[in-house]
Amino acid sequence: MEGAVVTIAVDAKRATASTAKPSPIAPLALLADAGLDVPVLGGRRVPHSNLDVAASAPALARVARAAADLLPWYSSVHRGTGFPSQVVTELVEDARTAIARHVGARDDDVVVFTRNTTDSLNLLALAVPGETVVLDIEHHANLLPWRDRRTVVGESTIEATLAALDAELARRPAALVSVTGASNVTGEVLPIDRFAAVAHAHGARLAIDAAQLLPHRTVDLAASGADYLAASGHKAYAPYGTGILVGPADWLDAAPPYLAGGGAVDRVGLERVSWHTGAERHEAGTPNVLGITAFAVALDELARLGEPARLEHEHALADRLERGVAALPGVRVVRGFSDAADHVGIVTIELERGSVGLVAAALAAEHGVSVRAGRFCAHPYFDRVATRSNGLRASLGIGSSSADVDRFVAGLAAIVADGPREMYHRTEDGWRPIVDDRPRPAVFTRG
Template sequence: MTATDLRTAPTRVPVAREASTDAASARRGPLAALADAGLEVPVLGGGTVRHVNLDVAASAPALDAVAAHVARVLPYYASVHRGSGYPSQATTALVEDARATVARHVGARDDDLVVFTRNTTDALNLLASAVPGETVVLDLEHHANLLPWHDRRVVVGEGTISATLAALDDELGSRPAALLSVTGASNVTGEVLPVGELARLAHAHGARLAVDAAQLLPHRRVDLAASGIDYLAFSGHKAYAPFGAGALVGRADWLDAAPPHLAGGGAVESVRVDAVDWKQGADRHEAGTPNVLGIAALARALVELERLGDGPRREHEAALTARLHHGLASIPGVRVIRGFSDADDRLGIATVELERGSVGLVAAALAAEHGISVRAGRFCAHPFFDRVATRANGLRASLGAGSSADDVDRFLASLARLVADGPAHAYERTPAGWCPRVDDRPRAVID
């Protein structure tokens, strides 16, 4: 494929005054200090540019406060729950305080468990082992919330949220299910689902509700008790704590009756040659030495998100999201993918498909020539993407607390030029994806 494969009719390049008429939006800078702020990356032809990270829906950089917290607690790192020394006591307190912080942040009920996991996928796989019956899911789910369920029934979403709720109502009414498990917000379109309504719907049919909050929680405050959610799964690496920890929060009875997620030390009351007495509660599923630093980072990230405030976070993101979508609408040959025509709330995510050319090539050129990180593909949501898209793959830009109006404008201008004129350098498709034919950038290594 050559640069000409990406050409369309001449196009206007979106600029700040076209992307938004809101003066506050035009001046909007980052809401929070992140570890990647000011990062310079090399580009083809020599030199560096400030990196624009529009791939935060995949993995978000650490908040500065989170990175600083990890550095402070690192000298005290020691064994948890079993050591007699002061560092061990401090580490144990760190983990248990983090558990309380997570429970408070998500509005857990007094008898809910907080089980620390590796990530959302790990948390949902744990829950899948505990469900005493069938699980109903939507086809719009991330694979993490589609594949783990042993006995699942998949409901194909409709063109509106209201019609999709009706389809779920019909499915749950047709045959009993133990669990309805849905995403809180699509990682493809950013559209937010009404989790409170879904909880009421599930409970009306005798089912429980689990929510994959990997995308939702970093952008919206979630309250289990207030909304009626029974189980919540989420990851630190999408919530500005990329240190390898996640959590499953929810009702204890299923989890206490489930087989231990991992068999090993810490999950047992006693072990004999011919029998094991397993613990109840979170310990039952947290065998082995926990990811202390990841857990500490996750809890601190939630505290920092609270300090930023729900209102300012939503205002910041709404302004930049409107700016992003307005600019995309002005680029010929670009179509924004939507799942629901009646969705009135969406996160800072926009996935587009091109009338001509390869989104993989565009993503490679955005990175190599412009220092802009996005994501190309089907975003681990293949059934949903195949239903709502007309092309094989899409290009996703995602915003966060560290994003600015300048980030959005650089992306829009660069995308418009690439769609109109193609890349400035030659690329070839390799097993690793699209790569510059001649790459004069320094090798991406960190000493």
């Protein structure tokens, strides 16, 4: 089977952008996996360039230390009488308070802990007393849960999209509008305050899928006017399996408990059950103590670094990345809105010819660069704004460096010019090297 399918000619020397000024933060000092070398084909190891942060962000060093410090104290939450149980119960509730503060929750908002953003939006979908309107730009997590959704097709500008949403709500009122805070395809940030104003003008509430927004920007529910927020810890440098749903309690108190089990009940009889209200109503079972604590610590660390420094770091790298790929013929950056004023560090490209899946596999196997190929769980949006069936996404985080960007651009330039150096075949799990000699970490024994 052929290993090289991309035949675009390119001058690799043009691919590396000019040297940027030093970052205001020290990215490698922030991550728990700083200095990680990954194996590549041929028995070599190279520094890992992780440009797939939008999928799952690595743990911050402070987050990993907090999780390690907590492990010896791990115990039952809310029910135990031992001192470790009291400690972890306090940590969970302190984390709830801290997260509420970090996202600008109002005094009467509740913070419900879930597994991830998808879980949070599915919970909210069970509680909405009426129809929900979404945009076609949404991640599947914010498309699939809505039972009675109506979709507004986004226009080529944010202004036109707001007008289309206004017209739809005027034509037929809804209880909720649910939109992404930042697109996981293009990185474009929506003006949340303006979407909230349109929704409220028609008597609807606004929910924000903040999975991509929260790791990159300060989010303030009260200041923006948004009513609900859903987000995941694993997108925000706390990859320990916790999500949040934050917002008014009334709809959630009126909804059936999301899970039926211990912790969600006040009194249980064989004929009748009395359910709690508030966050407890939807948090049956033992909570993810490590994940909840890690999420709060991660948000605190992001706040400590400060948004101005994080923005300067991100904008410099995103500009370096975009200029690098723009130097490559046959490469197109995917955009959705011509008037988007802000972008998080996500760049999705298309190739005129060849398989982006093969390119992504070769970047990983031959260059130690992690990216994502596909339609990024946002099929309707990708189908509308892209010209090819799949794209390749490079996503940046606070641990990304100019060296990561340069290695990606140089590797991409070499692959689109000459094809992969090694031979690959397509499997059910995507493109894989025909001969893969990369050792796996000895975390467990496969058998």
